[in-house]
Amino acid sequence: MAKELSFSLRTLLEKEKLNTDGSNFTDLFRNLTIVPRREKKEYILNTPFPNEPKSSATVDEVTKYAKQKEDELDVQSLLVGIMGPDMQRRFMDTRSYEICDQLKKMFQEQARIERYQVTKYLLSHRMVEGNSITTHMLRMTNDIELLKKLNVPLSKEFATDVILNSLSPSYSGFIVNCHMHRMDKSLQEVSGMLRKSK
Structure with a gap:
Protein backbone atom coordinates (compact mmCIF):
# COMPACT_ATOMS: atom_id res chain seq x y z
CA MET A 1 0.00 0.00 0.00
CA PHE A 107 14.00 31.71 -7.23
CA GLN A 108 14.36 33.48 -3.90
CA GLU A 109 12.15 36.35 -5.07
CA GLN A 110 9.11 34.04 -5.21
CA ALA A 111 10.05 32.65 -1.80
CA ARG A 112 10.44 36.18 -0.43
CA ILE A 113 6.97 37.10 -1.65
CA GLU A 114 5.51 33.96 -0.11
CA ARG A 115 7.31 34.64 3.20
CA TYR A 116 5.88 38.14 3.21
CA GLN A 117 2.33 36.90 2.55
CA VAL A 118 2.51 34.18 5.20
CA THR A 119 4.02 36.57 7.75
CA LYS A 120 1.42 39.23 7.00
CA TYR A 121 -1.41 36.75 7.47
CA LEU A 122 0.10 35.24 10.60
CA LEU A 123 0.69 38.56 12.35
CA SER A 124 -2.64 40.13 11.37
CA HIS A 125 -4.94 37.14 11.84
CA ARG A 126 -7.36 37.40 14.75
CA MET A 127 -9.68 34.69 15.99
CA VAL A 128 -13.34 35.64 15.66
CA GLU A 129 -15.29 35.23 18.89
CA GLY A 130 -17.20 31.96 18.84
CA ASN A 131 -15.11 30.31 16.11
CA SER A 132 -13.41 26.97 16.69
CA ILE A 133 -10.12 27.17 18.59
CA THR A 134 -9.04 23.93 16.88
CA THR A 135 -9.48 25.42 13.40
CA HIS A 136 -7.79 28.66 14.46
CA MET A 137 -4.79 26.86 15.96
CA LEU A 138 -4.45 24.59 12.94
CA ARG A 139 -4.25 27.58 10.59
CA MET A 140 -1.80 29.43 12.83
CA THR A 141 0.52 26.45 13.44
CA ASN A 142 0.46 25.57 9.73
CA ASP A 143 1.66 29.08 8.88
CA ILE A 144 4.35 28.93 11.57
CA GLU A 145 5.54 25.61 10.11
CA LEU A 146 5.43 27.07 6.61
CA LEU A 147 7.66 29.95 7.71
CA LYS A 148 10.10 27.39 9.12
CA LYS A 149 10.19 25.65 5.73
CA LEU A 150 10.80 29.03 4.11
CA ASN A 151 13.87 29.41 6.36
CA VAL A 152 12.23 31.82 8.80
CA PRO A 153 11.80 29.73 11.94
CA LEU A 154 10.13 31.46 14.87
CA SER A 155 11.43 30.84 18.36
CA LYS A 156 9.06 28.92 20.61
CA GLU A 157 8.46 32.00 22.75
CA PHE A 158 7.74 34.30 19.79
CA ALA A 159 5.43 31.73 18.16
CA THR A 160 3.52 31.43 21.44
CA ASP A 161 3.27 35.24 21.68
CA VAL A 162 1.90 35.42 18.12
CA ILE A 163 -0.70 32.74 18.97
CA LEU A 164 -1.73 34.45 22.22
CA ASN A 165 -2.00 37.80 20.43
CA SER A 166 -4.34 36.27 17.83
CA LEU A 167 -6.88 34.90 20.33
CA SER A 168 -10.34 36.36 20.81
CA PRO A 169 -11.07 38.39 23.99
CA SER A 170 -12.75 35.41 25.67
CA TYR A 171 -9.28 33.86 26.10
CA SER A 172 -7.92 36.81 28.11
CA GLY A 173 -7.85 34.70 31.30
CA PHE A 174 -5.80 32.06 29.53
CA ILE A 175 -3.37 34.72 28.27
CA VAL A 176 -2.94 36.21 31.77
CA ASN A 177 -2.34 32.71 33.16
CA CYS A 178 0.35 32.09 30.51
CA HIS A 179 2.17 35.30 31.43
CA MET A 180 1.92 34.68 35.18
CA HIS A 181 3.33 31.15 34.94
CA ARG A 182 5.91 31.94 32.22
CA MET A 183 4.79 28.97 30.18
CA ASP A 184 7.49 27.24 28.17
CA LYS A 185 5.32 24.95 26.05
CA SER A 186 5.40 23.73 22.48
CA LEU A 187 2.72 24.93 20.06
CA GLN A 188 1.04 21.53 20.28
CA GLU A 189 0.91 21.79 24.06
CA VAL A 190 -0.46 25.34 23.92
CA SER A 191 -3.07 24.18 21.40
CA GLY A 192 -4.12 21.33 23.69
CA MET A 193 -4.34 23.65 26.68
CA LEU A 194 -6.47 26.11 24.69
CA ARG A 195 -8.91 23.35 23.69
CA LYS A 196 -9.25 22.27 27.34
CA SER A 197 -9.64 25.84 28.63
CA LYS A 198 -13.17 26.25 27.24
Whole structure:
Protein backbone atom coordinates (compact mmCIF):
# COMPACT_ATOMS: atom_id res chain seq x y z
CA MET A 1 0.00 0.00 0.00
CA ALA A 2 2.81 2.46 0.91
CA LYS A 3 4.57 1.79 -2.40
CA GLU A 4 1.30 2.33 -4.31
CA LEU A 5 0.79 5.65 -2.50
CA SER A 6 4.35 6.78 -3.27
CA PHE A 7 3.92 5.79 -6.90
CA SER A 8 0.66 7.73 -7.25
CA LEU A 9 2.26 10.79 -5.58
CA ARG A 10 5.16 10.56 -8.01
CA THR A 11 2.82 10.41 -11.02
CA LEU A 12 1.12 13.61 -9.82
CA LEU A 13 4.50 15.38 -9.80
CA GLU A 14 5.27 14.22 -13.32
CA LYS A 15 2.32 16.22 -14.67
CA GLU A 16 3.83 19.61 -13.84
CA LYS A 17 7.31 20.84 -14.69
CA LEU A 18 9.27 23.63 -13.04
CA ASN A 19 8.89 26.82 -15.07
CA THR A 20 12.19 28.29 -16.22
CA ASP A 21 11.23 31.60 -14.60
CA GLY A 22 10.52 29.82 -11.30
CA SER A 23 6.97 31.19 -11.06
CA ASN A 24 5.69 27.83 -9.80
CA PHE A 25 8.77 26.96 -7.73
CA THR A 26 7.35 27.46 -4.23
CA ASP A 27 4.20 25.39 -4.80
CA LEU A 28 5.99 22.71 -6.80
CA PHE A 29 8.82 22.44 -4.28
CA ARG A 30 6.32 22.12 -1.41
CA ASN A 31 4.54 19.32 -3.30
CA LEU A 32 7.87 17.74 -4.14
CA THR A 33 8.80 17.27 -0.49
CA ILE A 34 5.73 15.06 0.06
CA VAL A 35 7.20 12.05 -1.75
CA PRO A 36 10.58 11.94 0.06
CA ARG A 37 8.77 12.54 3.37
CA ARG A 38 6.41 9.64 2.67
CA GLU A 39 9.34 7.42 1.69
CA LYS A 40 11.40 8.56 4.73
CA LYS A 41 14.02 10.16 2.47
CA GLU A 42 13.38 13.84 3.25
CA TYR A 43 16.77 14.03 5.00
CA ILE A 44 18.37 13.91 1.54
CA LEU A 45 16.90 17.34 0.75
CA ASN A 46 18.17 18.87 4.00
CA THR A 47 21.62 17.32 4.45
CA PRO A 48 24.79 17.59 2.34
CA PHE A 49 25.84 14.22 0.93
CA PRO A 50 28.62 12.64 3.04
CA ASN A 51 32.07 11.65 1.90
CA GLU A 52 32.62 8.01 1.02
CA PRO A 53 33.57 5.95 4.10
CA LYS A 54 37.27 5.31 4.66
CA SER A 55 38.65 1.78 4.44
CA SER A 56 38.67 1.67 8.27
CA ALA A 57 34.88 2.33 8.43
CA THR A 58 32.62 -0.05 10.31
CA VAL A 59 30.09 -2.27 8.57
CA ASP A 60 27.31 -0.04 9.94
CA GLU A 61 28.94 3.09 8.49
CA VAL A 62 29.34 1.43 5.08
CA THR A 63 25.74 0.17 5.17
CA LYS A 64 24.43 3.62 6.16
CA TYR A 65 26.43 5.23 3.35
CA ALA A 66 25.13 2.71 0.79
CA LYS A 67 21.53 3.41 1.83
CA GLN A 68 22.09 7.16 1.68
CA LYS A 69 23.65 6.79 -1.77
CA GLU A 70 20.60 4.85 -2.98
CA ASP A 71 18.20 7.37 -1.41
CA GLU A 72 20.20 10.23 -2.97
CA LEU A 73 19.89 8.73 -6.45
CA ASP A 74 16.14 8.26 -5.99
CA VAL A 75 15.47 11.80 -4.70
CA GLN A 76 17.86 13.41 -7.20
CA SER A 77 16.05 11.64 -10.05
CA LEU A 78 12.74 12.94 -8.73
CA LEU A 79 14.11 16.51 -8.53
CA VAL A 80 15.60 16.46 -12.01
CA GLY A 81 12.43 14.80 -13.32
CA ILE A 82 10.29 17.86 -12.55
CA MET A 83 12.57 20.12 -14.60
CA GLY A 84 12.44 21.07 -18.24
CA PRO A 85 15.25 19.90 -20.58
CA ASP A 86 17.52 22.95 -20.11
CA MET A 87 17.43 22.72 -16.33
CA GLN A 88 17.79 18.93 -16.44
CA ARG A 89 21.07 19.31 -18.33
CA ARG A 90 22.25 21.85 -15.78
CA PHE A 91 21.45 19.72 -12.71
CA MET A 92 21.86 16.17 -14.03
CA ASP A 93 25.04 15.48 -12.03
CA THR A 94 24.27 17.63 -8.99
CA ARG A 95 23.40 16.26 -5.54
CA SER A 96 19.86 16.80 -4.23
CA TYR A 97 20.87 19.08 -1.38
CA GLU A 98 22.83 21.29 -3.77
CA ILE A 99 19.97 21.32 -6.29
CA CYS A 100 17.59 22.54 -3.59
CA ASP A 101 20.06 25.16 -2.43
CA GLN A 102 20.69 26.46 -5.96
CA LEU A 103 16.99 26.50 -6.88
CA LYS A 104 16.16 28.42 -3.71
CA LYS A 105 18.81 30.99 -4.59
CA MET A 106 17.62 31.22 -8.19
CA PHE A 107 14.00 31.71 -7.23
CA GLN A 108 14.36 33.48 -3.90
CA GLU A 109 12.15 36.35 -5.07
CA GLN A 110 9.11 34.04 -5.21
CA ALA A 111 10.05 32.65 -1.80
CA ARG A 112 10.44 36.18 -0.43
CA ILE A 113 6.97 37.10 -1.65
CA GLU A 114 5.51 33.96 -0.11
CA ARG A 115 7.31 34.64 3.20
CA TYR A 116 5.88 38.14 3.21
CA GLN A 117 2.33 36.90 2.55
CA VAL A 118 2.51 34.18 5.20
CA THR A 119 4.02 36.57 7.75
CA LYS A 120 1.42 39.23 7.00
CA TYR A 121 -1.41 36.75 7.47
CA LEU A 122 0.10 35.24 10.60
CA LEU A 123 0.69 38.56 12.35
CA SER A 124 -2.64 40.13 11.37
CA HIS A 125 -4.94 37.14 11.84
CA ARG A 126 -7.36 37.40 14.75
CA MET A 127 -9.68 34.69 15.99
CA VAL A 128 -13.34 35.64 15.66
CA GLU A 129 -15.29 35.23 18.89
CA GLY A 130 -17.20 31.96 18.84
CA ASN A 131 -15.11 30.31 16.11
CA SER A 132 -13.41 26.97 16.69
CA ILE A 133 -10.12 27.17 18.59
CA THR A 134 -9.04 23.93 16.88
CA THR A 135 -9.48 25.42 13.40
CA HIS A 136 -7.79 28.66 14.46
CA MET A 137 -4.79 26.86 15.96
CA LEU A 138 -4.45 24.59 12.94
CA ARG A 139 -4.25 27.58 10.59
CA MET A 140 -1.80 29.43 12.83
CA THR A 141 0.52 26.45 13.44
CA ASN A 142 0.46 25.57 9.73
CA ASP A 143 1.66 29.08 8.88
CA ILE A 144 4.35 28.93 11.57
CA GLU A 145 5.54 25.61 10.11
CA LEU A 146 5.43 27.07 6.61
CA LEU A 147 7.66 29.95 7.71
CA LYS A 148 10.10 27.39 9.12
CA LYS A 149 10.19 25.65 5.73
CA LEU A 150 10.80 29.03 4.11
CA ASN A 151 13.87 29.41 6.36
CA VAL A 152 12.23 31.82 8.80
CA PRO A 153 11.80 29.73 11.94
CA LEU A 154 10.13 31.46 14.87
CA SER A 155 11.43 30.84 18.36
CA LYS A 156 9.06 28.92 20.61
CA GLU A 157 8.46 32.00 22.75
CA PHE A 158 7.74 34.30 19.79
CA ALA A 159 5.43 31.73 18.16
CA THR A 160 3.52 31.43 21.44
CA ASP A 161 3.27 35.24 21.68
CA VAL A 162 1.90 35.42 18.12
CA ILE A 163 -0.70 32.74 18.97
CA LEU A 164 -1.73 34.45 22.22
CA ASN A 165 -2.00 37.80 20.43
CA SER A 166 -4.34 36.27 17.83
CA LEU A 167 -6.88 34.90 20.33
CA SER A 168 -10.34 36.36 20.81
CA PRO A 169 -11.07 38.39 23.99
CA SER A 170 -12.75 35.41 25.67
CA TYR A 171 -9.28 33.86 26.10
CA SER A 172 -7.92 36.81 28.11
CA GLY A 173 -7.85 34.70 31.30
CA PHE A 174 -5.80 32.06 29.53
CA ILE A 175 -3.37 34.72 28.27
CA VAL A 176 -2.94 36.21 31.77
CA ASN A 177 -2.34 32.71 33.16
CA CYS A 178 0.35 32.09 30.51
CA HIS A 179 2.17 35.30 31.43
CA MET A 180 1.92 34.68 35.18
CA HIS A 181 3.33 31.15 34.94
CA ARG A 182 5.91 31.94 32.22
CA MET A 183 4.79 28.97 30.18
CA ASP A 184 7.49 27.24 28.17
CA LYS A 185 5.32 24.95 26.05
CA SER A 186 5.40 23.73 22.48
CA LEU A 187 2.72 24.93 20.06
CA GLN A 188 1.04 21.53 20.28
CA GLU A 189 0.91 21.79 24.06
CA VAL A 190 -0.46 25.34 23.92
CA SER A 191 -3.07 24.18 21.40
CA GLY A 192 -4.12 21.33 23.69
CA MET A 193 -4.34 23.65 26.68
CA LEU A 194 -6.47 26.11 24.69
CA ARG A 195 -8.91 23.35 23.69
CA LYS A 196 -9.25 22.27 27.34
CA SER A 197 -9.64 25.84 28.63
CA LYS A 198 -13.17 26.25 27.24
